[in-house]
Amino acid sequence: MTDSEGSQRTETLQGPTPAAACDLIARGLDRGAIVTAYGRCTVDYDGRASSRLEAGHRHVMLKPDGAALVHTDEGQQPVNWQPPGCDHEVVREDDALVLESVRSTPNERLRVRFEDVLQVSAFSGSDENDLALVGTEEDLRQRILEEPDLLEAGFTPLATERETPAGAVDIYGEDAADRAVVVELKRRRVGPDAVSQLRRYVDALERDLHADAAVRGVLVAPSVTDRASGLLTEHGLEFVALEPPAE
Amino acid sequence: MTDSEGSQRTETLQGPTPAAACDLIARGLDRGAIVTAYGRCTVDYDGRASSRLEAGHRHVMLKPDGAALVHTDEGQQPVNWQPPGCDHEVVREDDALVLESVRSTPNERLRVRFEDVLQVSAFSGSDENDLALVGTEEDLRQRILEEPDLLEAGFTPLATERETPAGAVDIYGEDAADRAVVVELKRRRVGPDAVSQLRRYVDALERDLHADAAVRGVLVAPSVTDRASGLLTEHGLEFVALEPPAE
DNA sequence: TGTTCCATGTCGGGT
DNA sequence: ACCCGACGTGGAACA
Numbered sequence: 001m002t003d004s005e006g007s008q009r010t011e012t013l014q015g016p017t018p019a020a021a022c023d024l025i026a027r028g029l030d031r032g033a034i035v036t037a038y039g040r041c042t043v044d045y046d047g048r049a050s051s052r053l054e055a056g057h058r059h060v061m062l063k064p065d066g067a068a069l070v071h072t073d074e075g076q077q078p079v080n081w082q083p084p085g086c087d088h089e090v091v092r093e094d095d096a097l098v099l100e101s102v103r104s105t106p107n108e109r110l111r112v113r114f115e116d117v118l119q120v121s122a123f124s125g126s127d128e129n130d131l132a133l134v135g136t137e138e139d140l141r142q143r144i145l146e147e148p149d150l151l152e153a154g155f156t157p158l159a160t161e162r163e164t165p166a167g168a169v170d171i172y173g174e175d176a177a178d179r180a181v182v183v184e185l186k187r188r189r190v191g192p193d194a195v196s197q198l199r200r201y202v203d204a205l206e207r208d209l210h211a212d213a214a215v216r217g218v219l220v221a222p223s224v225t226d227r228a229s230g231l232l233t234e235h236g237l238e239f240v241a242l243e244p245p246a247e
Numbered sequence: 248m249t250d251s252e253g254s255q256r257t258e259t260l261q262g263p264t265p266a267a268a269c270d271l272i273a274r275g276l277d278r279g280a281i282v283t284a285y286g287r288c289t290v291d292y293d294g295r296a297s298s299r300l301e302a303g304h305r306h307v308m309l310k311p312d313g314a315a316l317v318h319t320d321e322g323q324q325p326v327n328w329q330p331p332g333c334d335h336e337v338v339r340e341d342d343a344l345v346l347e348s349v350r351s352t353p354n355e356r357l358r359v360r361f362e363d364v365l366q367v368s369a370f371s372g373s374d375e376n377d378l379a380l381v382g383t384e385e386d387l388r389q390r391i392l393e394e395p396d397l398l399e400a401g402f403t404p405l406a407t408e409r410e411t412p413a414g415a416v417d418i419y420g421e422d423a424a425d426r427a428v429v430v431e432l433k434r435r436r437v438g439p440d441a442v443s444q445l446r447r448y449v450d451a452l453e454r455d456l457h458a459d460a461a462v463r464g465v466l467v468a469p470s471v472t473d474r475a476s477g478l479l480t481e482h483g484l485e486f487v488a489l490e491p492p493a494e
Numbered sequence: 495t496g497t498t499c500c501a502t503g504t505c506g507g508g509t
Numbered sequence: 510a511c512c513c514g515a516c517g518t519g520g521a522a523c524a
Contacts, residue, residue, distance in 0.1 A: 049382030
């Protein structure tokens with residue numbers, strides 16, 4: 001069953017024989033299509049870890065960039081997958097259809113063995129558009145750089161991504177009294193990890209400047225958890241409630 | 248085009264009219280099927296952040312648990328998505344077909360507007376099997392509990408998930424000299440964040456025990472980055488190279 | 495390639 | 510619900 005609308009193409013087989021399914025998939029992979037298969041299968045993975053999934057009905061997608069996704073009827077995340085950069089292969093084994101996606105560095109292998117293929121499809125067509133996303137940490141940074149008083153009156157940003165021995169500081173600046181200020185940004189409510197991160201930067205910068213004057217550390221986020229709040233106090237760090245711009 | 252094999256069903260339409268596509272999708276959602284659509288569409292998301300994606304060819308999957316996935320021909324991750332728990336809806340608007348997935352807490356809305364639907368499908372069939380995964384942090388923990396000498400000669404595990412004011416410690420125990428030992432496990436090579444985490448636990452435990460004797464902190468992972476190694480030294484923490492069991 | 499950190503992270507377990 | 514940390518995290522930017 002083929003549909004040809006100019007350069008866009010879709011091919012599908014329902015309840016195909018293994019041979020027919022294998023053929024459609026092979027041709028789909030060959031011409032750089034997105035290939036999907038649905039049916040009863042087992043899934044084996046071996047690489048950074050190892051897994052096995054007993055027989056059940058799943059949806060498999062092979063992308064032309066080498067990514068592979070195995071989805072069940074539940075969950076946002078695939079139950080098994082392979083990152084882009086893999087080589088896809090389709091072979092027949094006895095009465096079964098086997099899809100295999102392999103990569104190196106690290107050596108990883110994903111193997112889906114269909115004992116019953118209910119549908120296979122191949123979709124062609126590229127996507128030249130990028131996602132326009134708003135509300136990220138970068139947007140929050142822009143907001144502060146444009147209006148430093150949002151952090152506190154008299155704050156002056158001096159650098160972004162300033163390097164320290166502990167890593168790059170989101171915003172580095174000075175307060176009204178010319179004290180060094182390290183600002184760590186988070187787009188959402190923060191826990192203990194963000195406080196530790198800020199602490200690393202403050203420690204490193206104090207050492208780096210080997211100044212007597214202490215470096216101030218300010219965490220900027222929509223809100224903090226209790227534990228994180230305690231850690232902030234404990235380490236003499238500060239918090240400013242601020243969200244990424246809404247639009 | 249319907250295929251009925253007992254209780255397993257797949258339905259597919261190629262190059263359907265908006266009305267036919269809408270009908271198939273509505274019935275699919277109704278009976279708890281996985282619904283997919285492929286075609287030229289725009290995608291809008293608004294919630295924790297906001298995004299817009301101009302027209303292009305994408306593959307959309309709606310799951311019966313409320314998850315939604317929009318995939319392009321590249322990348323392991325969907326370009327847009329919605330977590331499980333959403334309500335899916337399909338409506339016709341002018342000549343277009345619109346899929347909408349909405350949830351609350353937080354309020355989020357995903358809207359896919361197809362100006363051209365090349366294929367729609369509905370797949371039924373559940374998956375009662377769980378994934379059997381080996382090589383996780385839990386496996387690494389078991390390995391050490393069964394053979395504590397892997398950490399160091401004379402180590403005695405006393406508790407797992409021991410609570411401290413900073414959170415739960417992976418393994419808590421004593422060394423040959425009866426000194427308290429905090430063990431933090433990572434299944435893969437670690438960076439600065441893991442060192443900070445271990446440090447939080449050691450600090451908290453020292454305070455908790457208000458003992459004079461210092462608490463030892465040991466990071467167990469396959470390897471460490473340079474920066475993390477420096478941080479370990481700086482804070483008097485230790486490292487033991489150990490991997491999760493391979494099988 | 496290796497390191498570091500963000501993410502609409504997602505997911506599971508605990509309180 | 511919120512908190513917390515693991516994840517085969519994935520992905521990008523930078524050295």
